[in-house]
Amino acid sequence: xxxxxxxxxxxxxxxxxxxxxxxxxxxxxxxxxxxxxxxxxxxxxxxxxxxxxxxxxxxxxxxxxxxxxxxxxxxxxxxxxxxxxxxxxxxxxxxxxxxxxxxxxxxxxxxxxxxxxxxxxxxxxxxxxxxxxxxxxxxxxxxxxxxxxxxxxxxxxxxxxxxxxxxxxxxxxxxxxxxxxxxxxxxxxxxxxxxxxxxxxxxxxxxxxxxxxxxxxxxxxxxxxxxxxxxxxxxxxxxxxxxxxxxxxxxxxxxxxxxxxxxxxxxxxxxxxxxxxxxxxxxxxxxxxxxxxxxxxxxxxxxxxxxxxxxxxxxxxxxxxxxxxxxxxxxxxxxxxxxxxxxxx
Numbered sequence: 499x500x501x502x503x504x505x506x507x508x509x510x511x512x513x514x515x516x517x518x519x520x521x522x523x524x525x526x527x528x529x530x531x532x533x534x535x536x537x538x539x540x541x542x543x544x545x546x547x548x549x550x551x552x553x554x555x556x557x558x559x560x561x562x563x564x565x566x567x568x569x570x571x572x573x574x575x576x577x578x579x580x581x582x583x584x585x586x587x588x589x590x591x592x593x594x595x596x597x598x599x600x601x602x603x604x605x606x607x608x609x610x611x612x613x614x615x616x617x618x619x620x621x622x623x624x625x626x627x628x629x630x631x632x633x634x635x636x637x638x639x640x641x642x643x644x645x646x647x648x649x650x651x652x653x654x655x656x657x658x659x660x661x662x663x664x665x666x667x668x669x670x671x672x673x674x675x676x677x678x679x680x681x682x683x684x685x686x687x688x689x690x691x692x693x694x695x696x697x698x699x700x701x702x703x704x705x706x707x708x709x710x711x712x713x714x715x716x717x718x719x720x721x722x723x724x725x726x727x728x729x730x731x732x733x734x735x736x737x738x739x740x741x742x743x744x745x746x747x748x749x750x751x752x753x754x755x756x757x758x759x760x761x762x763x764x765x766x767x768x769x770x771x772x773x774x775x776x777x778x779x780x781x782x783x784x785x786x787x788x789x790x791x792x793x794x795x796x797x798x799x800x801x802x803x804x805x806x807x808x809x810x811x812x813x814x815x816x817x818x819x820x821x822x823x824x825x826x827x828x829x830x831x832x833x834x835x836x837x838x839x840x841x842x843x
Contacts, residue, residue, distance in 0.1 A: 621653015636718025
């Protein structure tokens with residue numbers, strides 16, 4: 499490989515002249531921005547234990563009332579990006595959010611896309627663009643870019659969910675902002691029921707609604723049943739996985755990040771190829787052994803793990819008797835739109 503000149507090889511007066519004119523020589527920095535062979539990601543394989551996180555999140559509920567927090571969240575920050583940057587990967591933000599009984603998180607809208615994966619508790623709801631979406635464990639709820647949303651809790655125990663946003667990308671593009679708003683008026687909306695079966699959609703759907711997101715809530719009970727049926731119908735299938743999609747178009751549920759659910763059969767080990775997007779794994783049920791390069795993480799229920807792109811991953815169900823279920827988020831839609839997606843299997 500050709501050896502390039504270093505910045506220090508240039509005379510000091512020349513470097514000072516460049517700086518005065520806001521100029522930077524490319525050649526000493528070329529390998530940093532265009533490394534040979536594959537990228538050098540900042541994202542590190544990282545594991546967040548829900549057992550360790552939960553008491554700290556509940557303590558936050560004691561320390562800070564919702565009125566002063568707006569959104570009471572502990573960010574799952576990847577040390578490779580610096581904890582202060584609040585990134586799980588280059589394009590993904592993760593946070594564990596807590597809502598206590600009787601609380602209401604005020605309405606707002608923002609430019610980043612978000613989803614909520616319900617981790618624990620019952621009795622809460624999210625209202626998105628006027629549609630009230632009940633929150634049950636395992637449900638996936640979309641809060642797409644620009645749509646009003648708020649959270650309320652009519653139950654009697656804490657509710658926790660995992661936030662996944664494309665905030666790092668939107669912030670990098672200098673397009674990140676929010677707007678506060680009044681409490682929404684509830685309007686009729688049952689997209690999770692109308693589109694509950696992939697083979698049955700409203701006839702009007704073929705003319706396409708003006709609503710870009712006809713389905714905002716994806717119930718876990720339906721996703722889990724689909725995985726079990728797929729595993730039964732195709733016993734030789736290695737990756738028993740479903741994708742969360744827009745039921746009218748078949749495209750990804752949101753534009754930037756992709757969302758999936760995966761089932762591992764009892765005792766199964768699944769090897770995933772090295773692909774360009776970073777990915778997040780969150781355990782819905784069971785216990786998983788995740789192998790990432792030379793590292794290994796034991797993931798219990800509600801644990802979360804992030805892995806960098808261009809990295810092979812193995813997932814092993816630690817139970818020989820029961821299936822395990824995972825939620826996955828990744829950057830695949832973004833990579834495909836940019837023409838960057840690679841599968842290096």
